Amino acid sequence: MEKAYSIQSIQNYEATVLEKHAPEALLDAASTALHAVCKQEIAINQKVLLICGTGHNGADGLLLAVKLSNDGYSTAIVLVETGRALKPLTSDAADIARKAGIPFVGLEALDHTDVIIDGLLGIGFSGTLDGSTRHAIECINQSKASTLSIDVPSGLCADTGCVQEVAVAANKTLCVLGGKRGLYTHNAFDATGEIIHADIDMQSMPPMPDADVHVVTTRDLLPSCGAQAQSVHKGDFGKVLVIGGAQGLEGSVLLAAQAAARCGVGHVIICTPNNSSYINKSPDFTSIEYHEIDEFVKSHRNLCIILGPGLGSDPWAESVLSAVLSVDCAKVIDAGALRVLNTLKYNQLSNAILTPHPGEAAALLDTTADAVNQDRYAATDAIQSRYGAISLLKGAGTIIHPPGRMPYVIHESCPEIAVAGAGDVLCGLIAAYVALGETPETATVQGALLHVGVGQAIRDQMNGRGMMASDIIEAIPGFKNNIPIDYKKINNHRNDE
Structure with a gap:
């Protein structure tokens, strides 16, 4: 570092x-x-x-x-x-x-x-x-x-x-x-x-x-946990609850959920306006209704909530945002939830990680994306100060600012991961690190480093653009365990599904 x-x-x-x-x-x-x-x-x-x-x-x-x-x-x-x-x-x-x-x-x-x-x-x-x-x-x-x-x-x-x-x-x-x-x-x-x-x-x-700033690169990724005891069970590897998925945006929830699972989380749960359609598409996940969130959080440890992938701007979204913000649990807030957050004028959030791109950051700060990019450090600091949360500003040289701590800048770039769904994958990775026991600060840095590191590894084999968010998900286990990424194998696996 x-x-x-x-x-x-x-x-x-x-x-x-x-x-x-x-x-x-x-x-x-x-x-x-x-x-x-x-x-x-x-x-x-x-x-x-x-x-x-x-x-x-x-x-x-x-x-x-x-x-x-x-x-x-x-x-x-x-x-x-x-x-x-x-x-x-x-x-x-x-x-x-x-x-x-x-x-x-x-x-x-x-x-x-x-x-x-x-x-x-x-x-x-x-x-x-x-x-x-x-x-x-x-x-x-x-x-x-x-x-x-x-x-x-x-x-x-x-x-x-x-x-x-x-x-x-x-x-x-x-x-x-x-x-x-x-x-x-x-x-x-x-x-x-x-x-x-x-x-x-x-x-x-x-x-x-x-x-004034920690400079981190993929060399600062934590090593994989390696071999596990034979007597472990899924509860030893945490839980991630993914909330979102308005009509037409169902894929966002699945991308975040799959990323968390591929990162090693033992149990991934989803909560959407129409849970049944998701379970039919992906039997790996279970589901709950939004009115069950409070009791679910109280009865489960090592839990992190992702709120926002594919979330709409309807009354259901506002209700679920209020429910999530009221519970004592780590939460990653992204995409649609950031829009609702700004609309309802919430601030000083508890135990939250905000992950906006410059356009979403502009909405949170009532300014423009150009103004955000004019001084990304100042924008990240302003979001952190206004909302009391860890602030992660996406883009080349992602900046992360934890409350009361020195910010981090990730001196890595991979423009090939600038595709739809990549932000949902990032949420899944950050939440996974939290569920697996890292502090929210460490989880945010490690999730962002893993995200760009996997993207770079795939890019180096593809020699150009054409990456999809699902490519990142499939490559996560091999990258984490230092296994060379075989992009052709990833594509073959997808085609066989």
């Missing part, structure tokens, strides 16, 4: 460092850290073009050019004129580069370079680009050369992961002073490439501050 920081935290830390060190010393240490990484990433016979802006990110690039040149690299510099004066440190760095004999060239040099180092904009950037910088970014992206960005791809907001206009599409991003939280979500997946940490080595450096 890695750590990431808000820009405010990084700027506060830099101010602390500068209480003991001169700005020139910090700048030199940063360029030295970048230099060490670049020597590992760039072959000595490759031509290197450093494209620098007027700020301190540009100063890092200018001093890095000098260090690479001293090592024998063929280096050149593009200093992008924006109409703004160079910052004093950047002006000094440019003088050092000129005295070192490094040529200053135009963007046409992109046609004759092997590696681009992007030092245009730093972590303080947000808002709109000036014309010269935008043109430079577009030229970088049109080049066939490999691109390394210093700290953040220029044009990407390092705090939110949002691109307003255009950003450098880097092959690798070299982070100084820790990872910035915007590098792990939303548009960052199309901009950062591989993230490499360039650690500064200075005497008397204060320790880094507490992180």
